[in-house]
Amino acid sequence: MLLYEAGISVFGIGLMSTLVFAGAGQFMAASMLTAGATVPSIIIMTFFLNLRHLLMSSSIAPFFKKKSMPFLMLYSHTLADESYALNYTQFRTDKEWSTDSALTTNLLAYSSWVLSTILGGYIGSAFAFNATIMNYVLIAMFICMLVSQFVSRIFVIVGLVAGVLSVLLMVLLNHNIALVIAAVIASFVGYLLDERREKKQAAEGESVQNEQ
């Protein structure tokens, strides 16, 4: 819908959703095209924006031991924020969640994305929508996914660190890479906090044993 307003035909939108499949990246392409950005700069920005998938793909990869190359290729192509969040949670909490269930989730999300963006292109060609609202829909989605990640206090702290850092770095660097740097640093803070918590627990466990 936003892409249509940026001057890409409905066919182009369908092609982009099929080949690229990056919601946030496509939203960004739309806003950059509208702002008159050049093709190379949009591609570079898409790369940085998608670096988060490098981290997501790395974290979910251990669940895909001994899968065939075509399976991995298809799964990688259809990996996205939403299906990743769902699959990762399922893999960790549900013993029966298989790699096939994960791929099915991906394919469902993928096909509905392709269809709905084409539909959006048609709707966009018929109506005018407010860009602030359209962009905020994405943010509301991210907020919900963020909240679903708050499984313990450490995760809330890490979220706050990442958020504050991202704003500071955005101001300093004025570039989307700030998000990647903020996420890497904040998750390392989370790692350190978790290590400290484990050490503390181990120490408490010992003192209890000593008392007995």
Next chain:
Amino acid sequence: MNSSIVILILGMAVVTYLPRFVPMLVLSNRKVPEKLVKWMSFIPVSIFSALVFSDVFFWNSEVNVHPLENVKLLPTLLVFYIAYKTQNLLWSMAFGILGISVMILFTSI
């Protein structure tokens, strides 16, 4: 269709695919060190938080914490509350649209 649009789409396709596929290829058949797994467990929360914060605190490309100028601030509090209460993506998006629409209407009066 314009040829630069075709190049844009193909370029975006490549830079989207590589970061997703390479880790799958390298890490899926290998044992990943426990420390790395622990570090990576904090990546999603960091990414989503960075995406949200770096968007909602900016208005016209500048940090703006004035709740009546930056119309995204108040709806964000609402969406956080709804997301926390319902844990539901669709409700969060619906209240997000509602909240931001009300703010845009309110500030345009």
